[in-house]
Amino acid sequence: MRIPNRHTRRIGKILLTSLLTVLPALALAKPTDVTIGYLELSVPDAPLLSNVLPPPEDNGEQGAILGIADNNQGARFLGLNYVLKSLRSESLDALIQQSEQWHEQGVRYLIANLPAPALEQLSRSWQGKPILIMNAGSADNALRTTRCLSNVLHTLPSRAMLTDALGQWLIHRRLGRWLIIEGQQTEDKAYADSVRRTAKRYGARIVDEKTWTFESDLRRSAQTEVPLFTKTREYDAVVVADERGDFGEFIPFNTWYPRPVTGTQGLTPTAWHRVVEQWGAAQLQSRFDKQTGRWMTDVDYAAWAAVRSIGEAIASQAPAQFPKLANDDPSPLMHYLLSEDFQLAGFKGRKLTYRPWNGQLRQPIALVHPRALVSQSPQQGYLHPHTDLDTLGFDRPESRCTLSQTHTVNGGR
Amino acid sequence: MPSHIKTKNCLPALLFGASLCLSQAAGAATAYISNEKDDSLSLIDLDTLEVIETIDVGQRPRGITFSQDYSKLYICASDDDTVQVMDVATHTIISNLPSGEDPEQFALHPDDRRLYIANEDNALVTVVDTVKEQVIGQIDVGVEPEGMAISPDGKVAVNTSETTSMLHWIDTDTHELIHNTRVDQRPRHVEFTKDGKLLWASAEIGGTVAIIDVDSKEVIKKIRFEIRGIHGDKIQPVGIKLTDDGKTAFVALGPANHIAVVDAKTFEVIDYLLVGRRTWHMEFSPDERYLLTTNGISGDVSVIDVQKRKAIKSIRVGRFPWGVAVKPD
Numbered sequence: 119m120r121i122p123n124r125h126t127r128r129i130g131k132i133l134l135t136s137l138l139t140v141l142p143a144l145a146l147a148k149p150t151d152v153t154i155g156y157l158e159l160s161v162p163d164a165p166l167l168s169n170v171l172p173p174p175e176d177n178g179e180q181g182a183i184l185g186i187a188d189n190n191q192g193a194r195f196l197g198l199n200y201v202l203k204s205l206r207s208e209s210l211d212a213l214i215q216q217s218e219q220w221h222e223q224g225v226r227y228l229i230a231n232l233p234a235p236a237l238e239q240l241s242r243s244w245q246g247k248p249i250l251i252m253n254a255g256s257a258d259n260a261l262r263t264t265r266c267l268s269n270v271l272h273t274l275p276s277r278a279m280l281t282d283a284l285g286q287w288l289i290h291r292r293l294g295r296w297l298i299i300e301g302q303q304t305e306d307k308a309y310a311d312s313v314r315r316t317a318k319r320y321g322a323r324i325v326d327e328k329t330w331t332f333e334s335d336l337r338r339s340a341q342t343e344v345p346l347f348t349k350t351r352e353y354d355a356v357v358v359a360d361e362r363g364d365f366g367e368f369i370p371f372n373t374w375y376p377r378p379v380t381g382t383q384g385l386t387p388t389a390w391h392r393v394v395e396q397w398g399a400a401q402l403q404s405r406f407d408k409q410t411g412r413w414m415t416d417v418d419y420a421a422w423a424a425v426r427s428i429g430e431a432i433a434s435q436a437p438a439q440f441p442k443l444a445n446d447d448p449s450p451l452m453h454y455l456l457s458e459d460f461q462l463a464g465f466k467g468r469k470l471t472y473r474p475w476n477g478q479l480r481q482p483i484a485l486v487h488p489r490a491l492v493s494q495s496p497q498q499g500y501l502h503p504h505t506d507l508d509t510l511g512f513d514r515p516e517s518r519c520t521l522s523q524t525h526t527v528n529g530g531r
Numbered sequence: 532m533p534s535h536i537k538t539k540n541c542l543p544a545l546l547f548g549a550s551l552c553l554s555q556a557a558g559a560a561t562a563y564i565s566n567e568k569d570d571s572l573s574l575i576d577l578d579t580l581e582v583i584e585t586i587d588v589g590q591r592p593r594g595i596t597f598s599q600d601y602s603k604l605y606i607c608a609s610d611d612d613t614v615q616v617m618d619v620a621t622h623t624i625i626s627n628l629p630s631g632e633d634p635e636q637f638a639l640h641p642d643d644r645r646l647y648i649a650n651e652d653n654a655l656v657t658v659v660d661t662v663k664e665q666v667i668g669q670i671d672v673g674v675e676p677e678g679m680a681i682s683p684d685g686k687v688a689v690n691t692s693e694t695t696s697m698l699h700w701i702d703t704d705t706h707e708l709i710h711n712t713r714v715d716q717r718p719r720h721v722e723f724t725k726d727g728k729l730l731w732a733s734a735e736i737g738g739t740v741a742i743i744d745v746d747s748k749e750v751i752k753k754i755r756f757e758i759r760g761i762h763g764d765k766i767q768p769v770g771i772k773l774t775d776d777g778k779t780a781f782v783a784l785g786p787a788n789h790i791a792v793v794d795a796k797t798f799e800v801i802d803y804l805l806v807g808r809r810t811w812h813m814e815f816s817p818d819e820r821y822l823l824t825t826n827g828i829s830g831d832v833s834v835i836d837v838q839k840r841k842a843i844k845s846i847r848v849g850r851f852p853w854g855v856a857v858k859p860d
Contacts, residue, residue, distance in 0.1 A: 192695030468764035
């Protein structure tokens with residue numbers, strides 16, 4: 119037997135003394151930290167015609183901050199403590215490097231607010247390593263169908279979920295003939311493609327498609343230019359694809375036929391908006407208002423839902439697993455998130471779950487105009503053998519992704 | 532039939548003035564309904580099953596409960612950040628209790644003095660001494676505290692926090708948290724059995740009612756609901772009521788527009804009763820002949836005949852009826 123020398127004995131004594139001081143406050147045992155990293159690629163703003171209301175600079179990050187606060191309010195009763203680390207940068211390399219540093223410090227969860235190509239790069243750089251990435255920034259359809267990422271779940275709805283939500287409403291209102299106006303950006307084409315897919319899916323007729331190429335300043339001439347531009351065969355509704363908000367704001371009330379304008383402007387399908395206040399949402403909105411003094415956006419909501427998903431999933435595990443899940447291996451948690459057992463109350467009137475094939479968070483989609491909620495899709499009558507939420511976006515047969523083959527879905531319960 | 536007799540008495544009384552008739556009517560049990568979006572209470576005569584009066588109260592009234600002798604009605608006026616005290620005899624507000632921000636639901640301690648209030652916006656439970664009109668304790672709980680119940684022996688208060696999905700057990704002597712129980716998503720309401728051995732807790736988004744053993748504070752059973760033609764996600768349990776004999780439970784299923792009847796011994800669902808739209812809270816008439824349900828979206832109260840297990844009437848009240856409390860004769 120090795121006899122401890124005087125030095126180690128002294129350390130032992132100090133340890134014992136401090137232990138004795140701590141013991142009476144048994145409940146105050148040091149909580150397990152769960153650190154979540156937030157990564158955002160800042161893209162410099164392009165010049166826009168409609169530049170009156172710029173998007174908030176901390177779009178997304180504030181949602182993650184609120185998610186951490188909400189998690190901690192309950193986590194302290196479980197001996198857990200959530201911590202957020204953030205980096206916004208114009209360099210993807212810097213973001214990936216940061217994620218590596220964080221990983222060395224035990225970070226196993228990332229919230230990514232990145233465009234699709236950057237998200238793919240980040241995902242690839244972590245291929246086969248223990249990390250779970252939550253996509254709160256890219257609505258790209260391919261990420262949910264063909265370019266499947268094995269370590270990514272998506273809390274932001276895909277474009278297809280948005281355009282399907284809009285399409286269901288248009289058909290429900292018997293507005294089946296559409297004029298599509300798309301901008302010249304890649305993302306505008308992606309949105310318009312998604313609208314075309316929706317039209318096919320729900321039997322809407324596209325009477326004409328136009329690309330916006332005008333160079334003029336519409337703030338002064340929309341009233342003369344837009345009516346002529348929209349003079350086509352008669353349509354029931356206009357669907358605009360202008361994600362940045364370059365020209366789309368000037369289409370409503372200026373169309374040749376007096377018809378509703380929908381899509382990226384006018385009546386807009388979105389995951390979240392300030393006007394959503396039903397289903398207890400007023401509480402979430404008010405917490406966000408208090409924290410930031412601004413409105414909560416769809417990207418904020420996606421980041422919030424990502425952090426909350428991690429929090430709720432960990433809280434549902436056995437406490438003995440907490441340290442491992444927090445700093446070592448997140449894969450059991452991903453497995454759980456994709457299972458039927460996971461549920462998130464997301465202030466949308468029903469539980470939210472993940473599609474096990476592509477990791478997309480199932481969710482009702484709000485249809486809003488700037489001052490009111492108009493409707494929420496799925497619309498009544500759009501049925502599905504498992505859950506009507508899967509009428510929005512890519513159902514299992516429409517996706518090549520096989521994130522979780524072991525789980526079957528039963529949305530009926 | 533009391534209602535028949537009363538009507539008879541009422542008619543001649545009308546010739547001499549309404550006062551006689553009114554004093555007769557005051558002999559019946561009365562249900563008080565809080566109308567969340569009308570800032571009012573609707574009073575329903577439980578003999579005639581008709582609204583007899585509407586009283587203006589503070590902003591966004593939600594939880595309501597009587598003092599033990601029914602002389603006072605406590606009203607959560609959520610948007611006024613106060614609990615109002617109404618003198619039941621005169622229907623006037625006699626004081627505003629300090630309640631903490633956004634009081635939503637509360638429970639009166641068996642000592643008839645301490646009110647345990649859930650402050651929805653503030654993640655707090657506030658304890659108010661209703662005699663001194665003072666806050667005597669505040670307890671940190673999870674996000675969006677909602678449901679409140681006190682054990683029959685008065686030793687424990689239980690609060691539900693909706694977003695944290697927990698039941699928080701509070702020692703009523705020390706006002707310390709003694710335990711937290713995880714349940715399914717968005718717990719809304721808790722109800723002790725009369726013997727204090729079990730606690731029923733609804734989880735609105737989880738779609739379940741958990742039965743918790745009060746000694747171990749662990750979930751021993753989960754009740755699930757299934758209604759033909761209604762998607763499982765829309766079955767969202769909120770209010771729970773147990774009959775006095777402890778044999779039967781009623782669970783309000785929110786947007787499923789049904790009340791589930793549950794055998795409180797075997798925890799099997801026996802029946803589903805169709806009521807108005809978005810049904811949340813319930814109360815029995817004093818003789819347990821009727822069960823009243825508040826239906827927020829249809830703006831009415833359904834009257835269920837407890838024996839026949841059937842909704843027999845719906846009574847239009849104010850906008851978004853929320854809470855219900857019943858005063859006997």
